[in-house]
Amino acid sequence: MTGLARFSLNQQTVRQWSLPELATGCAAAGVRYVGLWRGPVQEYGAAAAGRLVRAHGLRVSSLCRGGFLTSPEPAARAAALADNRAAVEQAAELGAPVLVLVPGGLPPGSGDLPGARERVAEALAGLAPYAAGHGVRLAIEPLHPMYASDRSVVSTLRQALDLVERFPADQVGVVADSYHLWWDDTVPGQLARAGEGGRIAALQLADWVTPLPEGALLGRGQLGDGCVDLHRFFEQATAAGYRGPVEAEIFSTRLWAGDGAEVLAETLERYRRYVLARPEVAANPEIAHRVTEK
Incomplete structure (x- = not known):
């Protein structure tokens, strides 16, 4: 796949749309992929959601999210594993090849990052074969270090690869998200490492804007609004060998307040200009449009 054919609209970018609106809007815009989230999928029903997207000629690039596997408490751990098995089953019903896992933060009162990461590995040892049996690949997403305490004890691509390389590549990979990884100058080498091992399971894009609006969680920038060289x-x-869908996943109250179709149109145009086109081409929208339509 090349150009716009790889574009995927993550559901969070147009949170104001229902699942039927998402399917209809993407089909009308010629978008081929959608990234879905479990909350809306569970409300609609996973099997029904799968039929809906397929009826509109769409494919699900990923399902988000599973994970949160760092608790040492037996009951909480058992509940987390059960929830992740349910997420695998939902991904399979949707036809989603990838289940995104957010590893989880530090347990209350703990500062043991290595120990928490080891509990994630222990969970993967049981979940990976289960997911593979359903035709689903697990993908660990490293999050920006500001989330290390409460959401992800895996902060860098290197840490994620050190973790997933314990398991077969066709069972466990990584998510590379520009919002979380743009600051790390080791990323080019780690992407090459991931590509050599066939570990890049998903690619997600959002920009970094400062000051962070609405706090970090809802402060992702529209493509081209920030400082990331998208x-x-x-x-x-791509050079590392990843040829799959590219998700625009943008948590933004500004985008959520807009008309969904207009947000999608803007995101597609930004994708042409700032992702597909070189920076010197992106500066001229007319040239960028011609170049990226080829």
Whole structure:
């Protein structure tokens, strides 16, 4: 796949749309992939959601999210594993090849990052074969270090690869998200490492804007609004061998307040200009449009 054919609209970018609106809007815009989230999918029903997207000629690039596997408490751990098995089953019903896992943060009162990461590995040892049996690949997503305490004890691509390389590549990979990884100058080498091992399971894009609006969680920038070299990030992942869908996953109250169709149109145009086109081309929208339509 090349150009716009790889574009995937993550459901969170147009949270204001229902699942039927998402399917209809993406089909009308010629978008081929959608990234879905479990909350709306569970409300609609996973089997029904799968039929809906297929009826509109769409494919699900990923399902988010499973994970949160760091608790040492037996009851909480058993509940987390059960929830992740349910997430695998939902992904399979949707036809989603990838289940995104957010590893989880530090347990209350703990500062033991290595120990928490080891509990994630222990969970993967049981979940990976279960997911493979359903035709689903697990993908660990490293999050920006500001989330290490409460959401992800895996902060860098290197840490994620050190973890997933214990397991077969066709069972466990990584998510490379520009919002979380743009700051790390080791990413180019780690993307190459991931590509050599066939570990890049998903690619997600959002920009970094400062000051962070609405706090960090809802402060992702529309493509081109911040400081991330999105084209370089995309090119590095592509050079590493990743040829799958590219999700625009943007948590933004500004985008959520807009008309969904207009948000999608803007995101597609930004994808052409700032992801597919070189920076010097992106500066001229007319040239960028011609170049990226080829």
